[in-house]
Amino acid sequence: MKKQIALLILLFSTFGFAQIKGTITEKSGAPLPGVSVLVEGTYNGTSANEQGNYFLQISKPGSYTIVYQLLGYKTLKKTVQVSDQVIIQNVVMVEEELNLQEVVINAKENPADRMIREAIKARKSNSERTAKFTADFYSRGMFKIKDLPKKIFGQEVGDLDGMVDSTGSGIIYLSETVSKIAFQKPDQLKENIIASKVSGNDNGYSYNTARSTSYDFYDNTIRFGTAMISPISSEAFSYYKYKIVGSFQDESKQMIYKIQVSSKRDSEPTFDGFIYIVDDSYAIYAVDLTTKGYRMRQEFIDNLTIKQQFSFSQANNLWSKNVQSLEFQAGAFGIKFNGKFSYVYSNYEFELPNDRKLFGREMVVVEKESNKKDDAYWNQFRPIPLTNEEMTDYKKKDSISTVRNSKTYLDSVDRKRNKFKPFDILTGYTYRNSYKKYSFSYDGVVSPFSYGFNTVQGYTVNSGFGFVKEPENDESGRYMSLKLNLNYGFAEDRLRYTLRYSQFFNRINYDALFIEAGVATEQFNSAQPITPLVNMVATLFFKNNFMKLYNREFVSASFGRYLAPGFYASLRSEWSQRRALQNNTDYTLIKNDDAYLSNNPLNPTDDALAFERHSLAKVSLGMRYNFGVKYITRPDSRLQIRDSDYPTLFFNYLHAFAGSDSNFNYSQVSGRIFYDLNLENKGNFAVNLKGGKLFNAKNISFIDYQHFNGNQTNVNSGGRYLNVFNLLPYYDASTNDSYAEFHAEYDDAGYFINKIPLLNLLKTNLILGAHQLAVPDRKPYQEFSIGLDKLGIGKFRQLRLDYVRSYQGGFVGDGIIFGLKFLDFVD
16 A cells, blocks of 8 residues: 555656756767756756766746756756656766867966966855855765774674675665755755655755855865865965866867876975866866875875856856765775765755844754655656666665564664673673663773772772663653772772762753762862873872862752754753861882872871861852854754854853851852854964952851863873863962963964975974963963874874973973873773
8 A cells, every 4th residue: 555655646746847868978889977957047956967867857848958068078058848748868978079279378477377377366256156046956975884893992893783794894874955045145044854765764954065065166165174275266376286187178168278286395284186177267166186195184094076057148147066976985994085075055046035134143944744755756866867776775774774673683683792702791781772772881991981099999800781671762851870999909808889960851952960979089179180090100100190189079060951043051950068088098100219199289298187077068050152162953853053144152150058067168169251253264262261269258168169171191192282280280289269260272274384305295284382370369370382193103193292391480481292092082
């Protein structure tokens, strides 16, 4: 019955539509992919797939001229008499003969330079011609993997739910979208996604949107991870060399110049390839450009190619983009990836609806049931036919999905996976019920994350148990987790534990509840300025036990949600009992005559307890606001997109009460402004400004002072130093009064460093930093730094090196800071 209904829908849906389809080849018979196919004088078009097949929908019968256009080939026109039947129109395209005689040679100036200068002059006027429009939009994206190993870091990879074959190769992502868009430069967008399809996931929504595909070479820069320089940017001659390869006339008798684009310096954010410029109007006819991953500061990408083809409308006297493709190759650890995205723009209207609310915070709306469109719909509205490989993938994964989501299959997989092996006592174990969507886990005791060392506990071992439950047949994003963490210190001979309950309610407002209780060791600075791994190395090898710990018995609860787009609020309450701790070991791997410091941050040479045991309750209200936030609305979620042109504001009010000694009660107000400014190809500049004040806090516990993130190890694990003073002792400036701190960092993204001979070979970034701290009764503390980021070999650039100088009423000291970004993952 379902098949009969689908057939009826297909028959009715095609009634009133004429269809032209066929195969496009070159003389040799080889298929031509990416050919733009248009109805002359309209914006109704499509593109040929990898096998040269195309499909064009016509609204009504009649006589039409079909235009076939591809870079490097002569534009071809075919007049077709279209009825209500399917018309088969196969075509053979001939390579374009470039005419070098059309190029006027001038000994004083490279003719390509003259053409590019004219294109730069006309850039603004040509851009404004397509500054606002509505259009139909289609996109298809595919990722493929090759040489996937059976195990990665000792963990079995499997077949990725049937995505890869026995050779470790296959399509791991294939999706399509059909949408209607309204756009106004520079960045106003409204997109309604009508249809969305993800191979192997009937409930999935594609992430392909027009928002992420607006690569406009009329702009000075194009964002590909970093700001890439357009070949017709106002700064283009500082980055590129040009050469006219030849010229030809299009079907409208307009002269098109094919200009070779070459980078002057390999490490700059530039492209190589070809740009096609129309004579007289100096509009873009097409682009065929390639760049390398390290130029984009995306080291794991080998290369990326973007192609765009434009069509001319005599009625509107303008060139508009109708076909675009994006291809890339990437890889790491011997695993190879490649991807291709194809985009078709059609049915342009260069006037916007008279609707003041057209452009708002909601940029993209994914309509309900958009992921439920059947094959009849896609066969009608998919402008680029599927390749055999893509059709096979859809059929294969739909079949696999049906089988692998069945209770019988999931139970059989779980029976095999849930078998307990004796070695699991050490490595960990997970029991799953995939059909009912819950799992139990045990962490084991032999992972790299299980061990640590500090002078209070000695060697430590960590483990834990967990439980996760998702609702059956629920795509809302709700789930619950329960996690028991265990920590044992051998020198202290003490087991500590924390139990954490987490409940996530949805992906619209991201309501979340957390309840936690237990006993734990905590650093006096709750921001954890020294990580366990760095502390272990510093302690065991250099006898620098900078981490200062106390014992905390506590129960806490917090709830947070988005009250409006960009506005997040959270409420937290806590009761805790604190007890001071002392060193319990003087063990070290590297013997020397130095003694460990005490565990008292106020007096590191005194072994006396840092404070008396006490209890305290706290309640706090926190808020975060992002200006200019826009969002994507999907039936199951809302994805918020921060506008980098505006800062993020933070505010927090904390009230501590019910202390075992009333002197410990206090209040605190604090705020923060974070601004990350994109400077296009010149890098980015970020500022983090923090401040606050503690009230009635004269005799509070040192734990509750405002502490600042210092660093005495010469090692930093963070990627950006916007919340740390790299030469400040950890508790040297802690205060129970007012405070203000300022952090700023400029990352040139290679803008300056790429122009310095020899240094540009490093393919690194120049980093400049400035930091200041002000607290009462002390002179302001300042740090200034200069460094290089993205240091490393090949694709692995996880190192940073900075020279830092500190001042406090005069020069205090200097040092080298080693930034090890991979430590973020390890810790």
